[in-house]
């Protein structure tokens with residue numbers, strides 16, 4: 001039997017049952033802002049990922065480092081403190097689109113945690129440049145997770161982002177069984 005997400009049961013914002021985990025990495029703030037909107041709509045627990053070694057401030061150095069990390073599938077060490085995903089059935093996971101893929105800090109978190117059987121809803125912020133396929137890339141990192149269609153947002157999505165998130169959740173957070 002399929003069960004639709006409770007968000008469509010009411011026009012009022014209400015919490016999602018079961019309570020989701022929302023994990024995001026952001027370099028310049030856009031992805032965290034999208035994550036906050038997801039939290040406001042779902043009532044989930046939210047956590048921000050930070051790499052142990054901060055990325056360079058200057059764009060040429062940043063781009064150079066990111067290109068190398070993406071090319072080698074490097075998974076940076078993260079600051080400790082991330083919640084265990086064990087008790088969550090639904091996980092929202094977001095990062096900027098970096099060089100057409102998931103930013104290495106989020107890739108690192110996804111790869112290092114056992115997300116078998118979890119429903120994973122990916123989201124990304126981008127600038128309209130090289131497109132990414134977060135679903136495909138995250139399925140490689142978490143082959144046993146149930147990865148749903150991603151939400152792709154330019155910048156932080158502005159004032160309409162909550163409406164987009166609501167629709168995305170309604171279309172993609174269907175519980176099977």
Ligand SMILES: Cc1cc2nc3c(=O)[nH]c(=O)nc-3n(C[C@H](O)[C@H](O)[C@H](O)COP(=O)(O)O)c2cc1C
Nearest residue numbers: 026027028029030031096099100126127128129130
């Ligand atoms: C190193 C680097 C690589 C990027 N690569 C892409 C890309 O391939 N495609 C794209 O659309 N945007 C790309 N962007 C733009 C970011 O995805 C965009 O600015 C996003 O809104 C940043 O999100 P954040 O504020 O959460 O870090 C890149 C930005 C940086 C810094």
